[in-house]
Amino acid sequence: MTYLVGYSPHKDDSCALALACQLARSESDTVTAVTVVPRGWETVAGSATDGDFEQWAAEEGEASAAEAQGRLGAYPDVQSSAIWVTGRSVPAAILDEAKRLDAALIVVGSGQDGPEGQVSVSSKVDRLLHSSHVPVAIAPRGYAPAVSSTVTRVTLAFRDDDATWNLLDRVATICQRVGAELRLMTVALKQRTMVSSGVRRNETLVYANLVEQVTAAQTEAVEHLASQGITASTLVATGDSWPDALASVPFADGDVLVVGSSSTHKLANVFLGSSAAKILRNSTVPVIVVP
Known part of the structure; x- marks a missing residue:
């Protein structure tokens, strides 16, 4: 290969x-x-x-x-x-x-x-x-890993849809084979609007509910992997914008980010949805886009 x-x-x-x-x-x-x-x-x-x-x-x-x-x-x-x-x-x-x-x-x-x-x-x-x-x-512009380096951690952008669940199993198997850690990342953006304090409180409750749903979905995925003997960590990337959210994610040497293409596209090839495209264009580590 x-x-x-x-x-x-x-x-x-x-x-x-x-x-x-x-x-x-x-x-x-x-x-x-x-x-x-x-x-x-x-x-x-x-x-x-x-x-x-x-x-x-x-x-x-x-x-x-x-x-x-x-x-x-x-x-x-x-x-x-x-x-x-x-x-x-x-x-x-x-x-x-x-x-x-x-x-x-x-x-x-x-x-x-x-x-x-x-x-x-x-x-x-x-x-x-x-x-x-x-x-x-x-590869990010100017990417220069150590000459003998390998991939040590894979961060999967997790959307909790059928396409991502199928991708989860594929990525987990590869991580297990190469000895890399697996981390599930979901982006949850905060909405900023100039409104009354009452409406702002409602938006805070909505956002808290969103984070709760994201966390529950990630927990279900981790338990699914654990049933196969695979360990994974989770992370919710938060921020007021996509650049802020991605900047909040701790990355290190040997990290790669994996995103799946749009689950709504009919063709079996790479077709970036809105979220995947924004994650891709704000990443500071190599990104692998999977059909």
Whole structure:
């Protein structure tokens, strides 16, 4: 089983390579870095312009693959390789390679315009997230774990719906296999409105009831896992906004965050719902989005 890394010669994707190797090391899997270079348009046979373009594309691909392989050399304990392919759409070409290689996971880096140390979704990654048939892992910008590190804790964004319950069992099994801790996190936002004290008291009661329901659902999930011999901790992330709530969650080296895609979408692929998208874009640790 291999983890496919989308590697670009035009930006620093070492964080994606580092994350892929960290994940692969945890599962004793392999890593394949893939560079996508432009594919030429159909032209008259023998066109010099077409030949020049193909030569340039091949040189770009070879150089990028060599660069990726050189960076992968920093992780000698992980079996890895680097290749290049042509395509008119980077996300489509990556998905095609994921199918061809039977990849278990696609790993990408954050957009260059995002803040350092936080997950940022570029337009290409956004299209990938809405089309992938396999989980997609996104490294925060500048992510640089220790060379020999593994995943030590998985935080699952828990919604208490059927899709999340199915995901719970899958994630718990993986955690048990790799020896990682499992933590269930539910976000409960406070509503701030300028109203009378009486209405504010009612809102406080509503929020307290919400937290009580969330806690009860998490307790049920923990008991379900305990019946299978699996231990999990819980956390309710609170705040006035999504950034505040995510900032309140204590994360450490070796943490990854897992979110499921929308349970209302009909296709069996990644399609982010509103909550998952907000969690993703405010995370300071790698995020794995699961179909």
